[in-house]
Amino acid sequence: MGSRLWTGSSETGLAQMAKDSNSKGRLYSILVPTYNERLNIALLCYLLFKTLNDLDVDFEVIVVDDASPDNTQDVVRQLQRVYGEDKILLRPRVAKLGLGTAYVHGLKHASGDYIVIMDADLSHHPKYLPSFIRKQLETDADIVTGTRYLEGGGVHGWDLRRKLTSRGANVLAHTLLWPHVSDLTGSYRLYRKPVLEELVKACVSKGYVFQMEMIVRATRKGYTIAEVPITFVDRVYGTSKLGAQRTCDQVRWTGNSFIASLEKSFFEHGLHWWPVLSLSSHLERGNFF
Template identity: 60%
Template sequence: MSKYSILLPTYNERENLPLIVWLLVREFKENGHNYEIIIIDDNSPDGTRKVAEQLQQIYGEETIVLRPRAAKLGLGTAYVHGMKHATGDYIIIMDADMSHHPRHIGGFIDLQKKHNYDIVTGTRYSKGGGVHGWDLMRKLIRLDYMIVLVLYLVVVNSRGANYLAQVLLNPGVSDLTGSFRLYKKAVLEQLVAKCQSKGYVFQMEMIVRARQFSYTIGEVPIAFVDRVYGESKLGGNEIVSYAKGLLHLFATT
């Protein structure tokens, strides 16, 4: 039986972690899949690690694998760290803030099995997908100056950032900036070895590199919901990283 390793990078997700783990456990048990949940906490000051330890006591060490780090080192490196400890044939990456609902995972697995895809990615921008919980400011994408537009799109509207990347990179998928995906483990290992990005742009580069290697990619519509607890991790550093990363990929791919 195939095994699935779910990587959950966390930073200040004390309120969200118990619910996302419960939903993951329910999803995998109901569908009879072999799985493990790997929590990579970056020394969260809100006590996320303590909550993760309590969840491990409840569900067991085979189900909840704790692989904390000493500091906040970036999303890309968190996946690298978690992948080193993954024992599954497939790896699922997702956010721990309840933006990605585990109910979609069954669709990922079914589609991958049907077509033997190397990667299955969730998309907010095809029929059946969507974004919920954003206010007007997060949906507004029209500004007068291009440089301000680029920065604004990254800060407040992932649809706009995705559209900009689509125009420049032509990746062949509808949601380039999404972060809810299933990979064959060997595929993820090769892509991570080639990727240079470590922040927000990491997800985008993974798909661009996958196309370079001619990996097959399937898409599943998902409903993306803005976080209920806590604050967004997207800040000034991520804005600069996105702009630099997008230009680098445009110049080198």
């Protein structure tokens, strides 16, 4: 596992490191799935370019829009005129087809060696990208994942119920799955492209549980994972697409994996998820919340 220590980040240090490790010419593809994010995608692009133009790195932004009714694509085209069509790539799809397949779709069009995945709703701030890149250069990790639960990280805008479900799900998953990652549900991550391609192919769950499945599978496959602290400010504009469903989905996934493992091969996929099965049924009926 990668070191969890994080020692601040200065941009000159990053530039120096980029030179030292001969990483110039590395291309980072930033994958942003959107649905009804007219305002947020514009704000995000401004912050991305502001942050990354200061650094000596090449990058491209790939927006995968699922035919948003608010015409998010129109804003992306305007942004292309400001920043250039080689910097912002619009790769729309014809209907709302889900998050997992959005990554598959975006990956097909990504030419970078490293893929950054982030949400468009500004809960993932681009100002942390330098620390992701720096951490990857330092540790040569396969995955760098943002964590809210280490020194320097944090969450803003959650009520007690949301905190309770988040902590509960994390304790449950840590007790049963031993993932060696402090924040399973965070989705602000940097991947080596082939690693992400393999993980995306292997994952079976839909929606936001997908993020958790990917990181657990990554630890099982023995990829090195480093962590950097991030802060998470709950979305300012627009409505959340996940809500309270998320924790239930998360628990249901751990349960369903057990059934899948029985069907497929007993020892391949993880019998260790079985105690969650009865718990998940209670959670689904809302017995705990």
